[in-house]
Amino acid sequence: MLEVVGKRPTSGQRHPKTSQRRSVSLDSVAELYLRETCGKVLLSGEAGMGKTVLSLKLLADIAHRRKTDPALLYGGTVQPVPVIFNLPTWPSQLELQDWLAGNLAERFRLKQTVAARLVSDGYVLPILDSLDEVDSEARPSDKTATIVAAVNRYSATRVGARLILTCRSDSTIYHRVRKQIRGFDELRVHPLRYIDVRDYLESQCGEDNASEWKIVLDAAADSTSPVRGVLGTPWRLAMSATYLRGGGSAEDFLPTRDERRSRKAMTIPAAYLNRVEGLLYETFISARSRHHGKQPIRVTLHLMQIAKLLEEGKRRSVAAPTELLLHEWWRLLDRRKVSLYQALLVFTLINLSFSAFRFFEFSENDKPESPVIYALAFFSNFILLALLAGRAAGVRTSPLRVSLRSLRTSRGGVLVAASAAIAVLAGGTAYISTGPSYGISIGAAIALTGTIGATLAPWDHLTVESPLAILRKDFLASALFGVAIGGFVGIYTTELLGKPVGVALGLGYVFAAIASSIMAKYLIAVYISAGVGAPWRLARFLSWGCRAGLLRVSGVGYQFRHKGLQQYLLDLQRSTFPDGTDAR
Incomplete structure (x- = not known):
């Protein structure tokens, strides 16, 4: 049920406009918003009251009206399309219109210029969700005030702006x-x-266990009862029905004498709410896990650890508090440990490539004339490869992809032209000094390496179909570039140091490129996080969580289905492991 509280003051008003308080049904909220408000609305309510669900209802109703009556005008402009944005993910240093355009482009795979035009021309109705979660109440900062100031600037500079x-x-x-x-x-x-x-409750629980849910209803008949407060929110009411259908006792909903006491009037006692919500969330996770073929205890432990890592990432300001990105999973862990493991992986794979020696024998032409010079050349290449790979692994923090469109850019054209010139020069020199086959091979390898390097570009939301697609494209880009540069190094060193060394160094560059990729960082992070209770197959678990209704996909990341569920898991983790240990 909705209540029209009143109008907020504009910048030129000392006192707010007031309107008569009245109740509004859910079905008429779109009509109310479109006809009786100024277009800028603050949707408030206590936790769990269904503000996000109401936003989705408003979104669906407005979208339906736009579809059935697209000629409906507001101030001379076509009715905008409502889109929900998660405010905690907004970097406060960005202006609102810039963040909206970037977020819109990323989620709906639009060009940045197109998204910016949609926002600036008023074709988007932003629904900014969860203003209360931008800052931690325990550790407040100025971010919320900064965002509110940006919202005020946005609405003040746009005549007829619509915003929720x-x-x-x-x-x-x-x-x-x-x-x-x-x-x-x-x-x-x-x-x-x-x-x-x-x-x-009658529609969901039926007559089979009517005696149970009618006990709950009798307790909820008193408007001052804590039971009424718990069942008064859509999210908790839905979980309560699940609890009762699953064989839960109605007596669990009745407060004890101590739980009836509340420090504030008209509020649910904290002890009672924590106990009942714990039962409801536990039943909800258990029911969804069993229904989808998983062990509830193991699922709960995995979710607890994910919630803990997200909270730690928020505390260190390296991740959004509610969003899990696979390609940034490593940021939630000890970065020095991830870097150390990646360096060890690079070194191991490079050494593995040099085991190719045992599969080859030196021919008469490959035998070195001077063992000392040969050893110096061999180990200098090995050290150079290790340093380059280790440096690349430490520097790379963003995924790459292969984009043929990059060849059309000025950067791509310069790289292709430069590699072609170097290929002609180096290939011609090798052709004259060594022979045609070696010269052509060197020239082709240089040209191919430069061309592939020109196609590498940062990941783009326009080409991403799923959260895991970013990692797959990064692996492909890294492996392709590694094959190109490894082929060049292999051909070059084969002539100088023999086929065994050429093959070893070529494979070394291929393995080094793969080991320094973001995909490698992700796999290392999964290995480390699995040791502290996170799932071994993280991507598969998150995908399963979405199917089970515990998680949801948001753009290229994952979120808990409800913020209360995330907080419950975090509190459960702290109470279960108070000494800071992990859910192993």
Whole structure:
């Protein structure tokens, strides 16, 4: 149920406009927003009241109206398309329009210029979700105020701008910044009515265990009962139905004498809420795990560790607090440990490549004339390869991809032209001094290496189909470049030091390129995190979690299905392992 609280003041007003408080049904929220608000709305409510779900309902209704009546105008412009944006992922140093355009381009695989035009021309209705989660209430910063100021600038510089903010009304952040939000109407989400709770439980639980859920209903009939508060939110009501259908006891919903006490009036006692939510989340995870063929205990341990790593990444400001990116999984761990393991992997693979010696025998032409000079040349190449690979592994922090369109850019054209010139010069010199086959091979290898190098580009959201696709494209780009440069080095050193050395060095460069890729960082991070309780097959587990309804895909990352679920897992991890140990 919604309540129209009133209008926020604009920058030229001393006092807010007020409107009569009245209740609004869920089905008419789109009509209310489109006809009776200024287009800028603060959607508030307590935790779990369904603000995000209401945003999705508003999104669907507005999108439906736009489809059925596309000629509907607002201030001379076509009705915009509503899109939900997760505010905690907004870098506060960016202006709102720049972040919206970048986020829109990444999620919907649009060109940056197209996304920027859609935002600037008002074709997008931004629904900015979770303002209360931008900062930690325990460790507040200025980020929320900075973002609110950016929102005010955005709305003040656009005539008829439409914007929706969601924020928990029971958070300290809401009370700290609500007066700073200028020119916004406020719609507040209130708990479900008793009749709504009754109808839902009757439809979901049926008559088989009517005696159980009717006990809960009797307790919820009192508007001051904590049971009414728990069942008054859509998310907890849905989990309560799951709990009762699964054989849970209705007595668990009844508060004890100590749990009836609350420091604040009209609030659910914290002890009671924590106990009941713990039961509901435990049942929810167990039911979803068993339904999809997994062990609930193991799933819970994996989710606990993921929640812990996300929280640690947020604390170190290396990751969004609610989003898990596979290609940045390594950032959530000890970066020095990841770098050390990657250096060891590079060194191991390089040594593995030199085991090719045993598969080859020196021919009469390959035998070195001077063992000393041969040893110096051999080990200098080995050390150079190790240093280059180790340096590349430490420097690379962003995935690459192969893009033929890069050849059309000025950078690509310069690289191709330069490699062609070097190929002609070096190939011609080798042709004259050594022979035609060697000269042609050297020239072709240089040209191919330069061309492949010109096609390498940073990962682009336009080419990404799934979160794992970024890693796959990075592996392909790294392996392809490694094959190219390894082929060149192999051909070059074969003539100078013999076929065994040429093959060993060529394979060494191939392995080194693969070992220094972001895919290698990800696999190393999975190995390290599995040792502290995270799943061994992280990508497969996350994909399963989405199918099971525990997680969801957001752009190129994964998120917990509900923020309360993530917080429950984090609290459970802390209480289960209070000494800081991990869920192994």
